[in-house]
Amino acid sequence: MSGAKxxxxxxxxxxxxxGGDTKLPLMSLDIAGQKDRVLLNFLAASFxxxxxxxxxxxxxxxxxxGEWVEPGNERFGLVWPxxxxxxxxIQQPSVxxxxxxxxxxxxxxxxxNVFIEGDNLEVLKLLQKAYFGKIKMIxxxxxxxxxQEFIYPDKxxxxxxxxxxxxGQADAEGRKFSTNTDTVGRYHSNWLNMMYxxxxxxxxxxxxxxxxxxxxxxxxxxxxxxxxxxIFGEENFKADIAWQKRYTRSNNTVDFTTVVEHIIVYAKSExxxxxxxxxxxxxxxxxxNPDDDPRGVWKGASFLNPASPQDRPNxxxxxxxxxxxxxVHPTTNAWRRSKEAFEELHADNRLYWGPxxxxxxxxxxxxxxxxxxxxxxxxxxxxxxxxxxxxxRDLEALIxxxxxxxxxxxxxxxxxxxxxCNGPGDTVLDFFAGSGVTAQAVIExxxxxxxxxxxILVQLPEPADETSNAAKAGYKTIAEIAKERIRRVAKKVxxxxxxxxxxxxxKQPAPGFKVFKLDRSNFRIWDGxxxxxxxxxxxxxxxxxxxxxxxxxEDVLYELLLKAGFALTTNVRGIELAGKQVFSxxxxxxxxxxxxxxxxxxxxxxxxxxxxxVICLDEAFKGNDQLKANAVQTFRAxxxxxESEIVFKTV
Numbered sequence: 001m002s003g004a005k006x007x008x009x010x011x012x013x014x015x016x017x018x019g020g021d022t023k024l025p026l027m028s029l030d031i032a033g034q035k036d037r038v039l040l041n042f043l044a045a046s047f048x049x050x051x052x053x054x055x056x057x058x059x060x061x062x063x064x065x066g067e068w069v070e071p072g073n074e075r076f077g078l079v080w081p082x083x084x085x086x087x088x089x090i091q092q093p094s095v096x097x098x099x100x101x102x103x104x105x106x107x108x109x110x111x112x113n114v115f116i117e118g119d120n121l122e123v124l125k126l127l128q129k130a131y132f133g134k135i136k137m138i139x140x141x142x143x144x145x146x147x148q149e150f151i152y153p154d155k156x157x158x159x160x161x162x163x164x165x166x167x168g169q170a171d172a173e174g175r176k177f178s179t180n181t182d183t184v185g186r187y188h189s190n191w192l193n194m195m196y197x198x199x200x201x202x203x204x205x206x207x208x209x210x211x212x213x214x215x216x217x218x219x220x221x222x223x224x225x226x227x228x229x230x231i232f233g234e235e236n237f238k239a240d241i242a243w244q245k246r247y248t249r250s251n252n253t254v255d256f257t258t259v260v261e262h263i264i265v266y267a268k269s270e271x272x273x274x275x276x277x278x279x280x281x282x283x284x285x286x287x288x289n290p291d292d293d294p295r296g297v298w299k300g301a302s303f304l305n306p307a308s309p310q311d312r313p314n315x316x317x318x319x320x321x322x323x324x325x326x327x328v329h330p331t332t333n334a335w336r337r338s339k340e341a342f343e344e345l346h347a348d349n350r351l352y353w354g355p356x357x358x359x360x361x362x363x364x365x366x367x368x369x370x371x372x373x374x375x376x377x378x379x380x381x382x383x384x385x386x387x388x389x390x391x392x393r394d395l396e397a398l399i400x401x402x403x404x405x406x407x408x409x410x411x412x413x414x415x416x417x418x419x420x421c422n423g424p425g426d427t428v429l430d431f432f433a434g435s436g437v438t439a440q441a442v443i444e445x446x447x448x449x450x451x452x453x454x455x456i457l458v459q460l461p462e463p464a465d466e467t468s469n470a471a472k473a474g475y476k477t478i479a480e481i482a483k484e485r486i487r488r489v490a491k492k493v494x495x496x497x498x499x500x501x502x503x504x505x506x507k508q509p510a511p512g513f514k515v516f517k518l519d520r521s522n523f524r525i526w527d528g529x530x531x532x533x534x535x536x537x538x539x540x541x542x543x544x545x546x547x548x549x550x551x552x553x554e555d556v557l558y559e560l561l562l563k564a565g566f567a568l569t570t571n572v573r574g575i576e577l578a579g580k581q582v583f584s585x586x587x588x589x590x591x592x593x594x595x596x597x598x599x600x601x602x603x604x605x606x607x608x609x610x611x612x613x614v615i616c617l618d619e620a621f622k623g624n625d626q627l628k629a630n631a632v633q634t635f636r637a638x639x640x641x642x643e644s645e646i647v648f649k650t651v
Contacts, residue, residue: 029128107512118518276373300363386411413441436482522551
């Protein structure tokens with residue numbers, strides 16, 4: 001069938017029987033398969049004629065939409081060398097993991113915040129399953145592509161191995177890293193190739209009422225706008241905010257002094273609503289009460305419509321002053337309200353005919369008691385959102401010595417959060433974390449208003465230059481600076497609020513955070529690319545016991561949690577069942593046993609605990625198929641007795 005495409009995952013079914021033994025996939029979410037399933041469901045409901053035998057007939061879909069594009073015709077859109085490879089990178093699942101680093105964390109077990117050290121592309125893939133559609137706001141300050149700060153491998157195929165080579169955890173032979181200078185032939189393309197997959201994956205993580213705020217300067221603003229139009233939809237563009245980063249001009253510049261940067265804002269969907277600003281004394285001072293209306297102070301709104309009578313003939317009618325009987329007709333402007341609305345306003349004493357009551361056209365009385373908050377503008381002055389000098393002072397107050405160049409001011413990030421987050425527990429993601437300013441903004445806002453916002457930060461452990469202030473102060477990487485900043489601001493807030501109660505009378509929680517580091521999977525993943533017979537033989541030998549000896553039980557636990565779709569801050573506690581160590585997840589909804597030997601007594605105890613899901617190591621059955629079959633039957637019987645479903649998986 002011409003133009004038809006098979007849907008990834010469509011046509012394959014997985015046994016859903018209670019107690020069924022299913023292998024837990026050790027890869028991140030299959031983005032292509034997930035989107036294909038969503039697309040299939042949508043088309044089945046709206047365009048069933050475009051589906052045939054589990055395939056989409058795209059040519060029929062074009063006809064259904066009344067559109068046809070002849071092959072070879074030019075199309076409008078942003079294209080660049082490497083764009084097709086971006087989609088391959090996006091659709092390639094990650095087999096990496098995030099290993100907990102307790103010693104670098106603060107209050108690891110109770111913390112609701114997360115700092116991840118690693119390449120953000122790989123990390124975004126790993127977060128897909130657990131955080132899909134759960135992030136309220138994303139703020140990022142990516143490289144501006146000025147030809148100085150952008151580190152990039154000379155081979156585009158970014159992988160876990162690329163990251164490990166860059167961070168010195170693997171052999172870097174044949175792979176070079178350098179700045180993306182403007183003398184490179186693919187200067188803009190390299191930057192777009194870096195940004196496209198990250199923004200594509202980031203969109204998946206946003207809630208339907210979520211939004212992304214992206215800082216950028218003039219260098220790549222136009223291309224970033226086009227890129228975001230493609231990924232988020234141009235209908236979801238909300239603002240290009242001009243932030244006044246400097247408050248003085250510089251006469252050292254050749255042409256214009258740059259005093260603003262941009263923050264572009266895109267919503268996930270029309271469900272996003274920007275938060276209004278609190279009213280100010282200046283705004284309220286415009287209200288008065290010249291006619292002593294018992295409803296309080298008000299201000300007048302014009303009764304004239306910006307549209308002409310020709311444009312809005314339905315808003316043209318004779319307007320009579322009830323005090324003088326004078327009648328006027330619209331001339332250059334139509335009226336703002338209909339005849340019926342005019343009569344309702346008059347009946348409710350919401351029309352003001354001037355101090356003597358003789359004005360030919362009234363004002364509409366808008367009462368302060370009914371006024372909404374103030375809408376934000378797309379210009380953020382330095383006294384409203386901070387400036388670059390303030391950003392330096394913010395960090396210097398915590399870590400002296402200018403260990404990071406040009407950090408954003410905390411006030412800037414606070415403003416963005418104030419406009420986008422409005423619910424308890426909203427999560428803010430920043431996957432270009434830099435010095436960790438987003439974490440400071442979240443922690444301080446929570447301390448100020450008693451909120452419970454959470455943050456997830458991701459930062460590449462980019463080595464600090466040996467001659468830099470950071471290196472001289474003992475910080476080997478940018479990630480180390482960010483972690484130390486968060487520790488210090490958490491300590492500062494904790495000491496300031498010790499014993500205090502929040503707005504609802506509860507003791508303020510300690511602003512701790514969990515640290516995780518990107519690394520290879522704790523499981524030896526089969527490499528299907530192995531061509532040599534000795535490589536295949538070696539892999540088979542490795543997979544007899546496919547759990548890495550260097551991995552701790554906690555390393556394995558968090559890999560299983562993440563790849564089973566649980567957040568990194570999920571409540572986990574160790575319990576003992578039948579003399580064996582078991583991890584209870586979310587108050588027993590899932591049980592994970594990493595013991596190397598499974599006994600019938602343990603299987604009975606796991607079933608008796610009545611979880612929704614059980615995960616065990618495959619090697620714990622020691623090749624005893626009878627014991628595994630008995631486990632399946634035990635969980636199935638328990639599920640049938642309770643009319644529930646227990647999913648049993650092995651890894």
